[in-house]
Amino acid sequence: MMERVYIFDTTLRDGEQSPGVSLNVKEKLEIAKQLVKLGVDVIEAGFPVASPGTFMAVAEIAKQVRGVCICALARANFGDIDRAWEALREAEAPRIHTFIATSDIHLQFKLKMSREQVLETAREAVRRARQYTGDVEFSAEDASRSDVNFLCQVLAVAIEAGATVLNIPDTVGYAVPEEFGELIRTIREKTPGIEKVTLSVHCHNDLGLAVANTLAAISNGARQAEVTINGIGERAGNAALEEVVMALYARRPLYQMATGINTKEIYRTSKLVAALTGMPVQPNKAIVGKNAFAHESGIHQDGVLKDRRTYEIIDPVVIGIPKSTLVLGKQSGRHAFKSRLAELGYSLSEEELNAAFARFKELCDRKKEITDNDLLALIEEEMGRVPPTYELHYFHISSGTTIVPTATVGLKVKGQVLEEAACGNGPVDAIYKAIDKITGLKCTLESYGLDAVTG
Known part of the structure; x- marks a missing residue:
């Protein structure tokens, strides 16, 4: 039986930290309800102390959204934690997520605290959160740049204080997969009580490795992945939910892991988040980009028409896209051209097809994109229905x-x-x-x- 990886979606918190993104309460509710349809395990609804608007959004999501754990972020101080609970109190399954940095650079320049002070602060923060809820997540900010022995000390203190989930963030996207996987393995070996909690990871994409690092962590024992829709987030973004989930899906024999995601809602969720955030998905984005299942090369088109699996590792239907797209352009071959004409209702003789295909190639040299209307006009003229007078x-x-x-x-x-x-x-x-x-x-x-x- 496959092991379960829990999907923690932070689109509404870390995703909203993308430069230029600002969602109102109604928009956040709409996304949260869609995330429930998608089947995520945890929705991080926001950072309540950040602003009155964020507090209101977390409170409304906690009140209205059911069937999922609702999480709120808080720094490791009583004021933040109390405020997080105020926002979460009506949630069906509330979680407080508290954090403090553990790297020397953060201790020296940001926190101006000693290691002993960080240990005590982490302990008291988790204890405070446990007074409100039995589900408490603790994050060691900048874990990937922390001294591993001190990191394990902090994690052990959090477990002792009552944390149920330990999150290991690659806060600045510094790690590479081999190193990050080894870090997770070391934490599991050196942290007392680690078997009592769920180990989580939160990877940023500054080096383009967020998804790879997340998968490396899962291979080494992490069982919660913190992700965002379309990979949006601070700076270069976060690990993309759709990429992590579909990598586990497509490579099931390798990973032997399952998620609770309804993959047929992936594309719909991606489109919704792109529309509400105003952040369009790049065309060549894995899984949900408009070119992800599009083929223009004649050789590839011929293969896909014969059997989709020749050039596709995922059936687009699985993520909610009806079918692959054969993009007609200068690289396209006769097979794809004939197939599209058949879909448009045309059955041409071999002579007509040859003439039409030759004109199609001429058109491709003048236009970047060939539409169905272009094809219709071309065929109508070729078949003599519309004389090319002008x-x-x-x-x-x-x-x-x-x-x-x-x-x-x-x-x-x-x-x-x-x-x-x-x-x-x-x-x-x-x-x-x-x-x-x-x-x-x-x-x-x-x-x-x-x-x-x-x-």
Whole structure:
């Protein structure tokens, strides 16, 4: 039987610390409810002492969201811990997460405390939190840069004081997988009472290794992964939930680990978080990027059409995407071109297909992205349904806040370029009026769309 890895989602706390991200109470509630559908084990709802708005958001999530552990962050002082409990008191399953730094650089320059003072502060903080709830998580901030013997001392004190979860953060994303895995193994070997608690990790992505470090920690005994949707978070972000979960899923024979995540909600959750935070997912982002299951190479497209597994290690349906995308472009082959035409309802003879494919390749050299409308126009012309009477030669638009939109258009007809200019209610309207003048026809705009350049 597979062992269980618990998924601790900190999108609403560490994720909101991404520069430029600010979520209101309603948006946080919407994300929290979606995280329940996703099947996370713990939602870190926020840092209540940070602001009245954050306190209110944690309190509302604690009150309204059921079926999941709701966690609030607190520094290792009574004021923070008391405030965290005030926000959490109506939660079905509350957890207080308290932390203090353990690295020498933090002790010297930030905390200005001795090691003995840190040990005592950690002990008292955990005890205080245990007065409110039986579920207390303790984090040793900057653990990956801490003296390992002192780190184990602090963790042992936290266990003795009543902590139920010990979190090992790679706070500044300094660790590499081999070293971080060894750190987890050493902690398990040297910390008295470690078998009584759940060992957790929280990795940042400053060196692009957050997911790799998380997986290395799991391989060495960590059983809780602290992650965010889309990997958002402080600086370069956190370990991405979707990447950690799907790595464990895709490599089950290797890891022998399971999570409680409903993977079919991954894509929906990613889209929601991207929309509400205003942080679009990069196209080549693993698992949820728009190119993650897209294929343009003709060789790859041919393979995917024959059997998806030739070039995909995960079925997109598993994460909530209906199917792979075959992107038609200059690298595409006849097989993918013919397949897409069939999906659009066209069955061409071999001669028609050859001619259409040749024109498609010509179009690819002029356009970055070929849409279905491009294909429809191409096929209609090739099959003689729409004679190519006019060909766009050039156009020029003048538009702004203080001038009337004006367009100049040149259409080529039988080798001759006809030119006209017109004004309109906008640049598109002006172009169509100029075309109307040249053709003598009243054109109707049937479809209009805008695509963000960021994807």
